[in-house]
Amino acid sequence: MAIANQKGGVGKSTTAINLGAALAFQGERVLIVDLDPQGNTSSGLGIDRSEISASTYQVLVDNALIEDVVEPTSVRDLFLVPATIELAGAEIELVSLFSRENRLKMALGQVIGDYDFVLIDCPPSLGLLTVNGLSAANEVLIPIQCEYYALEGVSQLMRNIQLVTQNLNPSLVVEGVVLTMFDGRTTLSSDVVKQVREHFAETTYRTVIPRTVRLSEAPSYGEPIEAFDPMSRGAIAYRELGREFRRRHGRS
Ligand SMILES: Nc1ncnc2c1ncn2[C@@H]1O[C@H](COP(=O)(O)OP(=O)(O)OP(=O)(O)O)[C@@H](O)[C@H]1O
Numbered sequence: 001m002a003i004a005n006q007k008g009g010v011g012k013s014t015t016a017i018n019l020g021a022a023l024a025f026q027g028e029r030v031l032i033v034d035l036d037p038q039g040n041t042s043s044g045l046g047i048d049r050s051e052i053s054a055s056t057y058q059v060l061v062d063n064a065l066i067e068d069v070v071e072p073t074s075v076r077d078l079f080l081v082p083a084t085i086e087l088a089g090a091e092i093e094l095v096s097l098f099s100r101e102n103r104l105k106m107a108l109g110q111v112i113g114d115y116d117f118v119l120i121d122c123p124p125s126l127g128l129l130t131v132n133g134l135s136a137a138n139e140v141l142i143p144i145q146c147e148y149y150a151l152e153g154v155s156q157l158m159r160n161i162q163l164v165t166q167n168l169n170p171s172l173v174v175e176g177v178v179l180t181m182f183d184g185r186t187t188l189s190s191d192v193v194k195q196v197r198e199h200f201a202e203t204t205y206r207t208v209i210p211r212t213v214r215l216s217e218a219p220s221y222g223e224p225i226e227a228f229d230p231m232s233r234g235a236i237a238y239r240e241l242g243r244e245f246r247r248r249h250g251r252s
Pocket residue numbers: 007008009010011012013014015036038040122123124180181182209210211212213215216217219
C-alpha cells in the first residue's frame with residue numbers, strides 16, 4: 001500500500017510509522033519502504049542515516065536486492081527499507097533507466113511473500129518516486145490533514161492515480177482516506193471531517209487521528225507512538241486504525 005498525498009506535512013510519514021507499528025504489534029509482519037529523500041520515516045524509526053550503507057536509492061538505481069537493504073526496527077516484525085538524501089538524485093537519474101516507473105515493483109516482487117503488508121511512504125510530490133510507489137502498490141492510502149485547504153490538490157492526486165491505473169498498474173485502488181491532526185476544539189476540523197466524508201463516502205476511515213504533541217515528539221526518540229507512549233491518545237488512535245485496516249483486509 002502506497003501512502004501518498006503530494007501536499008506536504010499531512011501525516012504520511014507519521015501514518016507509515018505508526019500504522020506500520022500498530023499492525024506489527026497486532027501480529028502482522030510489516031515492511032515499510034521509505035521513498036522520501038527527507039527520510040523522516042527512517043529517522044522516526046530510529047535508523048541513523050549516517051550509518052546505513054544501502055538504501056532505497058540503491059534498490060531503485062543500482063538494482064540492489066531489498067533483502068540486502070532491509071533494516072530491523074525496535075519493533076519486532078516491523079522492518080524498514082531506509083532512505084537517505086541520495087534518493088533526491090534518483091528523481092532525475094531514474095529518467096534514463098530501463099523501466100523507470102517499475103523499478104520498485106520489480107524489487108519488491110522478490111520479497112513480497114515474506115511480509116503480510118508493505119507500506120510505501122511517498123514523498124510530497126507527484127514525480128517518478130511517487131509513480132514508482134503507486135505502480136508497485138495494489139492500494140493507496142491518502143492522509144488528509146484537518147486544516148484549511150484540506151482537499152486542495154486531492155483532485156490532482158486522483159487524476160494521477162487514474163493515469164497510473166490506466167497506464168502502469170490496473171490493479172491499483174484507493175483503499176482509504178485517513179483524517180489526520182484533528183483538533184476537536186475547532187469547528188474547522190469538524191467541517192473538514194464532514195466534507196471529506198461526503199467526498200470519499202465509502203473509503204474514509206472511521207478512525208480519526210487527533211492532533212497531539214506526543215505524536216510529534218515520538219520521532220525524535222526514534223520510536224513509534226505505541227512504544228513511546230502507549231497510553232496516549234495518538235497511540236490509541238493508531239491502534240484503532242490498525243484494527244480497522246485489518247478488518248478491511250479480512251484479518252480479524
Ligand atoms: N496527529 C498529529 N499530531 C501532531 N503532530 C503531528 C501529527 N501527525 C503528524 N504530525 C507532525 O506534523 C509534521 C508533518 O507530519 P509528517 O511528517 O507525518 O507529514 P508528511 O505528510 O509525511 O510530510 P512530508 O510531506 O514532508 O513528507 C511532523 O512534524 C509530524 O511530527
